[in-house]
Amino acid sequence: MKITLKDGSVKEYNEAKSIIDIAKDISEGLARVACAGEVNGEMADLRTVIANDCELNIITATDPKALYVIRHTASHVLAEAVKRLFPNAKVTIGPAIDDGFYYDFDSEPFSREDLDKIEAEMKKIIKEGHEITRFTLPRAEAIAFMEEKGESFKVELIQDLPEDAEISFYDQGGFVDLCAGPHLMSTKGVKAFKLTSSSMAYWRGDSSKARLQRIYGTAYNKKEELAEHLERMEDAKRRDHNRLGREMELFTTVDVIGQGLPLFTPKGTKMIMKLQRWIEDLEDNEWGYMRTRTPLMAKSDLYKISGHWDHYKEGMFVFGDEEKDKEVYALRPMTCPFQYYVYKNSQKSYRDLPCRYSETSTLFRNEDSGEMHGLTRVRQFTISEGHLIVRPDQMVEEFKGCLALAKYCLETLGVNSDVTYHLSKWDPENKEKYIGEPDVWNQTEQHIRDILTELGIPFVEDVGEAAFYGPKVDINAKNVYGKEDTMITIQWDALLAEQFDMYYIDQNGDKVRPYIIHRTSMGCYERTLAWLIEKYAGKFPTWLCAEQVRVLPISDKYEEYAQKVCRELKKAGIDATVDSRSEKIGFKIREARLDKLPYMLVVGQQEEADNTVSVRSRFAGDEGVKPIDSFIADITEEIRNKTIREEMQAEENK
C-alpha cells in the first residue's frame, strides 16, 4: 500500500501498519511527539492500523489539532484520579471542548479543595507515565465488562450503540474507560493542565435525568501556553461587563427591586440613548421604517390568537387568575401582535406594501431565577423591534434588506467580524413545538439559505432553533468567556398573518395574505451595551461615550476659561464637563484616564491667552495645542462618522 505524507513524499509498505509504527519508521523523534494521525483528513488514533492507500498527516504536539487529543487524554487522567480518590464515583462522559475538557461524574459535589487534591493525583498519574493501550470487545461482552465494574452510565452508552459494534476501550495502567478515542500513547503526554472549576450537569443534558458533577479543566502542550490561557481568562474577567459595567457606574441592581431588573445610571442611560437615537433615525430616515408606539400589556385574548399563550405562557408576567377573574392581563413578551393591529387599522392595498413598522419596544420575560446574568439575560429589556408586512413577491428582497441593515449596524459598531450567522431551522422530529406544514417550513428554509448564500454570508444551520411560527437568521456573538448569545434575529413568518386575519387587496381586488418579517436591527440595547463594554473593555468609540471631553484647568485661576470652553463644546452637542477640583493636573489626568475618557483638554495661562486647548487623548496621548474651534470641528467629525480610533498601546493601570 502507498502512504502519501503531508510533504508529498510517499512511503510504501507490504503489510498493514499502525500510524505510530509509520511514525517510528519515519523517525524516532517524530514518534515521540506524535499525538494523533489524520487519515484522508479524518482524525485517527495513533494505534489505527492502515491497510489501504491513503493520505496521512501525523499530528505532532505543536499542531493545534493535537490539543484535542491531549485534552481528551487529560480527561481520562482526571477520571482515573477521581476513581482513585472517590471510589464510589461513577464515570460518565469526558470530552475535549473548545478551550479545555470536562468529565461528568455521578458523585457527591466536589469542593475546590477536592479539585486541588484531584489535581495533585493527576500529576502523580502523569508522572507514573502509564502506557495507554486500546482494545475492543463485542457489544455483549462490553456491557458485561462495564456491569461488572458497576459503571451503569457506561452500560447505557454501550446499549445505544448498534448490535454488531466493536466497542473500544482504553487502558492506562489498569484504569480502563469506554472511549472512541483518539488518545496519546502515554499519560506522560499531558504536560500542562489545570482543573478550573466544578459544577452540576444533567446526564445527557436532560433536566429530568440524573444530576452529575462536572469537573472542568484545561490542558495545553506547554506550560507557557497554559499560563497564557489563564492570563486570557484573567483579562476576560477584567472585561466582563457585569463587573466593568458596575465599576464604571453604567448600571446597578438593587435587591429589593428584583433579579434581572438593572437600573441604568445617567452615564449608562446616556450611552443607551445614543444608540437608540442612532437606530431610530437610521431606520426612519434611511431604511423606510414607520415608528409605532403600542401598549406594554394586553389581555390574554391577544396572546391566545398569536399562539403565545399556548407556547410561551410560562415565560410571561400574568396578572390575575384565569379561573376567577373576567379579564387576565399580561405584560408583553414580544411586540408582534401589537404591530399587526396597527397594520389592521386600515384596509391595505398591494401598493401600500411593504409596511415596515419599527418600535423601540420594552419587553418582559419571566426568566427562571438562575438564568439572569448582568445585562445579557434580564427580565425587562428594550429592543429595536420591527415587523415588515410584505407581499409574498417582496419577501426575499425585504428579508435581504433586513440582513443588510443588521450588517450595517454591526459594522458601524465595529463588531461585524466577531459574529456568526445561523440559519435556525425547525425540528421535523418535534412537530408539536411548531405550527404550520412541513412543506412550508422546508420551502422557507430554502429561501433563507439562498439569500445568505447570495449575500456571500457564511452561516451554519441549527436544527430545532426556529421560532414556533417560522425559521430565522440568528446573528450570535461570543462574550468574554466564549459563551454565545444571540444579538440579532430576523424571522421569516408565513403563518401568523392567517391567525390575525391580516390581508391586503391585490390588483384583481382579491384579499391576499401578506408575509411577515420579525426583525431587529441592533438587538436589545441592554445586551448590545454589555457586548460593547466587553468588546472595548470600557474604552468606547468617542461617539458612544457618555462623557466625551473633560476640561482640566491647571488651577482655580483658569476655571472660568475652562467653563467657557465647556460651554462651547456643549453648544456643539458634545458631552463635556470641567474638573474644577483644586487638584494637581497630573491627578486630574490620572482620574480622567481611569474613567476611560476619549479626550482631555488641559487649559492654563497659555491656552486662555491664545483661546486654545491642549489636547490629550486616549488614542494618541498628547495631541498638541489646537484652537477651540478646530478641536470642535475635529471631534464633531469623529462623532458624526462614528469613527473607531485605534487605542494607544500600554500605559494601562499605572
Added chain:
RNA sequence: GCUUCCAUAGCGCAGUUGGUAGCGCAACUGAUUCGUAAUCAGUAGGUCGAGGGUUCGAGUCCCUUUGGAAGCUCCA
C-alpha cells in the same frame, strides 16, 4: 428551577482553635493654586445580607431565607 461556591464601611479585601470590628482606595473637612497618570493633614463611616438556634460569649458553629458568581436547561 437544579448543583457548587460566595456575602464584613461606597469599592477591593483581612479577621487565628468562638473572646473589644480592621487595612487600602473612595468620601467629607482644612491647607495647597500647581503644566500632562496619585500634594499634605485631619474627620466620618459597619446590628459583619436577613431571620432563628447552640454557647457565659457568634463575623466565626448549625438551620432557614434573600442576593451574587460559575455551570446545566431555556432564551433576545
